[in-house]
Amino acid sequence: MGKINAAFEAKYPNITIQRTVYAWADLRAKDTLAITGPNPPDVIQEAGIPAIGPALVQAGALVNLDPIADQYGWHDRFAPNYFQWAQFSSDGSQRGNGSIYGIAYQVEATVVFYNRTKLQALGLSAPATFADLQAALAAAKAAGETPILLGNLEQWPGGQFYQSVDYTLATPDQLTSFTDFSYGRKPAVSLTDVLSQGASTIQDWWSKGYINADANNLSVNDLAAQFEAGKGVFIVTTSLEAPSLAQAMGDGVGAFIMPPQQAGGPLVAPGAESTPFGIPTGSQHQAEAAMYLDFLTGPDGAAIAAAGGAAPVVPNSYQPPAGSLTAELLPELQALMTSNGLIPWFDGGTPSMVDTLGGVVQQVMAGQITPSVFTDTIMSDFNTAHP
């Protein structure tokens, strides 16, 4: 971001950017206060869109970006589904279609990273099917390794891990319904079976010792440190971790999208455009803010972002070095975007779903609840929020 801002300032010398950075965990709470406060920023990263987006749009606190999208030709630049994450009806009640209220410069998905050295030592390569993955987990366990390293003290990482597994188990119809669920619309086909199936799968993995026993006692930061230090064969986490993992592990880390049931089948992953940027209505410099959003999400910004390890979908001048993690992951993420393989995280379906899902994932893995109670809890949270 720093480099993109510097390039923007160099291109428009009369504009100076003052950037304020918050930890991700704090951003959700800070955003509402900043946007609705007396002196809002000109551009803001909209964390927690599923929870607070509807209220912000309803209150008219965010600028409708439709005219700006037309002016700068964003519809030619991006596929229609790129905008869904921050699209709302004008009263904020519907999400996932309508006007654009935010735009990101990259996509993000929950993917699988692996320790290349360990996988090779096991005589394996990146799995092509879900069955291959399960075989790899068993082989890693038999060799005394920690097959999947999970840092789940904060609970949401377990939720992401679960969604990644469950989307691979889902049929195309169910995936469409997961998209509906994510945007708070009643799913067309029932999701109870596939939700329970995913819960059984991770419960099974936990009981077989495929996941580190201290998962609930390990924070997400400590997870990265331990994986970089050589613990664990696989981690399932956000693609946004790619740059720091590549920096720490070099060629020693690889990545793949959670493999499909059938070899060569369509790839899916929980994902969307990454946390979007928008313009508060209270901004005094909306035209400049629009120029900035266009620069950030256009080819110039994309080239800088990709060089920094991000995953922009806009064609740009940057060529990742052969054999690098970016070279491995970036084309896959771009392909997911164009093939409609990015299904939004369904834990955005209600304001409390991140916490609900995080809790039941911990419970079902530990055998505290059955997969059917797991599913009932999720559906009851959804039905309470969307009566």
Add this chain to the structure above:
Amino acid sequence: MLPALAMVGVFVILPLAAGAVLSFFKWDGINQPVWHGLDGYIQVFASPALRDTLVHAFILIGFYGLLPISIGLVLATVVRRSRVRGLPLYRTAIFLPQVVPTVAAAVVWRWLYQDAGPINSTLRSLGLDALAIQWLGDFTWTLGAVGLVGTWASFGLCTVLFLSAIQRIPEELYDAAKVDGAGAVQEFFAITLPALRGEIAVALTLTAVIALRGFDLVYVLTRGGPAATSMVPGVAIYIRAFEQGQIGNSTALGICLALVVAIVVFLLRAVGERGQELGYE
């Protein structure tokens, strides 16, 4: 008096009143609040998850209050009987946890409690593998592990409070007890404990309030997890209000919490004052 009243009015009474009003509304923090009547309060009592947070807070009183007070009483008695040299240094050392910011302490404790952390490493090197549990990730023991950090944080305050009081007890009382043939234990229950009744009430009030309205320790250590086994009202209020946009609902929980704290403090004071009437002071 007037400036003090104005300060209390602006910074305590007004926010409390605003909170009380808000608790009857459904509000996302951004749009117009919608009248909701008692729905927020009904949810507090109808939802097992929210009721559990209050249960957890009361369990924490044991760890934040009763346990440190017991430790403080033992330490103060031992110090009185053995006439430790370098008492100021000793007092400073045990008071230190009270001075360390809770968040900083919590970060250190999170490291101590890690599976690869010093506590489990020590236990395993002693062959006590069964005791090396996932301190912050265990459905049964995590609330206790969080509570023990609270014990660590407040036992120094209790000890120092009791130490200063115990030194004011006339030596003649203990001499008389010795003449009557009282042992250390009888001495403790006949003289020390009644004389410290006022201090114990103060310590219990302070620590109970910290336990009931606690936020920082739980938020940093576990965020209420695993699942919601260590969730306390303070963290639940924060998550609902600032992350889930349910400000009205979480204010209702906040008002309930304030009432519970007020009742507990009232009861503790009543017990303390009854002690005075009985002539212990």
